Amino acid sequence: MKIGIAQINAVVGDFPGNAKRLLQAYRECLEKGAELVVSPEMGLVGYPPRDLVFKSQFVPKCLQALDYLATEIGEVPFLVGYVDHHESDQPGKPFRNAAAWLERGEVRAKRWKTLLPTYDVFDERRYFEPAAACEPVEWRGRKIGVTICEDIWTDDYLDRPFYRRDPVRELKEAGAEMIVNLSASPFHLGKPEQREEMLASVARKAALPLVYCNAIAAQDQLVFDGHSVVVGPSGEVVAKLPGFEEACEVVDLRQDAAETVPRSRVRMPQPPCEQLWRALVLGLRDYVQKTGFETVCLGLSGGIDSALTAAVAAEALGADKVHGLTMPSPYSSGGSVADSFALAENLGIRCDEVRISDIFEEVKRTMAPLFVGEAEDVTEENMQARIRGLLLMSLSNKFNHLLLTTGNKSELAVGYCTIYGDMCGGLAVISDLPKTRVYDLCRWLNREREVIPWNTIEKPPSAELRPDQKDQDSLPEYDVLDEILEAYVERHLSTDEIVDLGYEEDLVRWVQRRVDLNEWKRQQAAPGIRVTSKAFGMGRRMPIVQRFTG
The missing domain is CATH 3.40.50.620 (HUPs)
Known part of the structure; x- marks a missing residue:
């Protein structure tokens, strides 16, 4: 099967503009021979929409754009990320983080995100109801396992086990022959390499090919870096799309084709400074x-x-x-x-x-x-x-x-x-x-x-x-200061734990106290571009008034 990957840059809330971008990418993939086209998580919406979803006309306008987009899709299916209502009579959050299978002028199938991250920069349980079950989409005698971003992040690559469910395993047990993932995974230094390692591990454990389409965009403080990847069932990287730019590429997942993929399709990782x-x-x-x-x-x-x-x-x-x-x-x-x-x-x-x-x-x-x-x-x-x-x-x-x-x-x-x-x-x-x-x-x-x-x-x-x-x-030497700050801000180590790493106690306590005392100032600062694993701002929620000094 030839899979088209539409790595696009969406604008939050610009439904007409995003639909146009998606259609352009879809048609470009068709010209390259795609038999199925995949786009990023919430490609029709932009990610993250945050509290915009609560506006009365936001989701209806999204669904209107989805219906229009469906009318433009022919025999080659297009998987598109969007926001839907949670229409169940059961209690729950009002919306779904969703993927629509568009084919022959209609929305043929819908799938919901199962694992909803609520840590770091994510706050999805505030808005979305998770999928109750994971079922493949049946198409031309094949079963395609559709997942959305967090659904494929395994415990090995999280700080601790967050979830009782494993959507990839559920889809495999339901007969899925391949896994497709629509993603909006934000960048920090080292994340592309970590993500690729995780994707290879998921594909290997499931013994299934995995097609991963990540967003490329910047939204407020977050940067989404692309680096979409196709991984074979043995964990081998079949193809990679570039980072930090829009791209459309078609990858042949036939075993004999995968074995002869040109090395130019598997790009080397960028050095840290270039990233x-x-x-x-x-x-x-x-x-x-x-x-x-x-x-x-x-x-x-x-x-x-x-x-x-x-x-x-x-x-x-x-x-x-x-x-x-x-x-x-x-x-x-x-x-x-x-x-x-x-x-x-x-x-x-x-x-x-x-x-x-x-x-x-x-x-x-x-x-x-x-x-x-x-x-x-x-x-x-x-x-x-x-x-x-x-x-x-x-x-x-x-x-x-x-x-x-x-x-x-x-x-x-x-x-x-x-x-x-x-x-x-x-x-x-x-x-x-x-x-x-x-x-x-x-x-x-x-x-x-x-x-x-x-x-x-x-x-x-x-x-x-x-x-x-x-x-x-007024400050310690920057190489020492930055090491202490990394330990305290990004790794959340206590003062005593940082001292045990070999730093002077008075200096560590001075740095720790300065960080804590200046929270009021940072909360009035301009938004900044996140490039480390723990930026000041989105994803770090510290009180201004507090007396904890540990």
């Missing part, structure tokens, strides 16, 4: 375009974080869509301004200079009667950041730019950022990228030519808010 780069580029591009913006602006400090953010923006949108603003204060070095303009020249983006020294002095004079007898401290440092935030927001308002924030995960974790200052903006592009990863990615970008000025990479990092300031005046 991160492509995820950030896709995340920024989709966020900007799907929210209706055309251009972005950002502050250029001459530092490495703003440089990387600008490079991502130029790649995602085009250099002519990026407007940089460098805003030196009395404490800014001439090198920082020069580095900002060198970066702009390397990227081909616009960069303007607005000095804030006079504004800063005027704000201090204005506040002086209230600050009599008080020494200058972090208050005056934050004034500079907030003046820059005001100027950048003004630039954003005047020209309808989306303002990008430029802080990294290490700084956001410990609160080394100014709320209503450098945190102003609509999207935090690298807020899930630890500082050490920022350096790695910038060096990777410079592997063939200078993109990020080398001086920006090599000079000690500094906020330049007071004379001769360096980040390490």
Whole structure:
């Protein structure tokens, strides 16, 4: 059987646009000889729709689009993901995460998602009722086992056993001859490799071929990376679609054909820096375009974080869509301004200079009667950041730019950022990228030519808010800080457990306390693009008011 895989980029709630994308992909697969075409989870809806499903006309409009789509489908079936009503008289959630088998102008069969994840970034039990039974779709004498995303995630690849049911086993026992999976599996670093290993294990255990179609898109903070895979019954990878881009491919699942698959169809995994780069580029591009913006602006400090953010923006949108603003204060070095303009020249983006020294002095004079007898401290440092935030927001308002924030995960974790200052903006592009990863990615970008000025990479990092300031005046060395943060934020280790790894107790407790105390600040931050297994924001739900220190 020749299976067409339609790895498309859907927009949440754009039923006409998504239907058009699905039809284009379906027809492209037909031209390549497909006998059955598979699309991603909720390909007609976009994932995740979240509380949009509660809007009175959301699901009816989805079903209307599904009926239209069915009328355009001929003898070659098309599996499409969508949201349906739960029409049972039994108690339960109001909706279903569903897949429709479209054939010869009608919806011939429907199947429901069985395993509903409610952990990390997922919240599906809030909306959906699971399938009571798993039954294959019978077609031309074959039995096709239809699963949706989580249905194939086995206990071996979850933190702990979450489910009592195994949909793949149920389908195998019901006579399924192959497993098809419609998926919207979000990216984090290392996820494509983990996912492929899991798919091979599932196919091997079931002794069935497995066709896996993953979404490619960015939705708010999540990036869906594609990397759709076809796996043979022995666990061998028959074909892989590319990551971070739309693709349509037809794979022949006949045993003799599988044995002669060209090696070009089985792509090598991308190195970590390339994965991160492509995820950030896709995340920024989709966020900007799907929210209706055309251009972005950002502050250029001459530092490495703003440089990387600008490079991502130029790649995602085009250099002519990026407007940089460098805003030196009395404490800014001439090198920082020069580095900002060198970066702009390397990227081909616009960069303007607005000095804030006079504004800063005027704000201090204005506040002086209230600050009599008080020494200058972090208050005056934050004034500079907030003046820059005001100027950048003004630039954003005047020209309808989306303002990008430029802080990294290490700084956001410990609160080394100014709320209503450098945190102003609509999207935090690298807020899930630890500082050490920022350096790695910038060096990777410079592997063939200078993109990020080398001086920006090599000079000690500094906020330049007071004379001769360096980040390490206030923070541990970033390689140590990032290791502690990874243990505390992503692995959820206690203070004592981190100390047992070999770190100084006072330092660990300082980092832990800073993370906990700055939750209020992070909950007011711009949404960020998730690229690690535990980002601040979606998937991490910590209270602001709490006293647990373990």
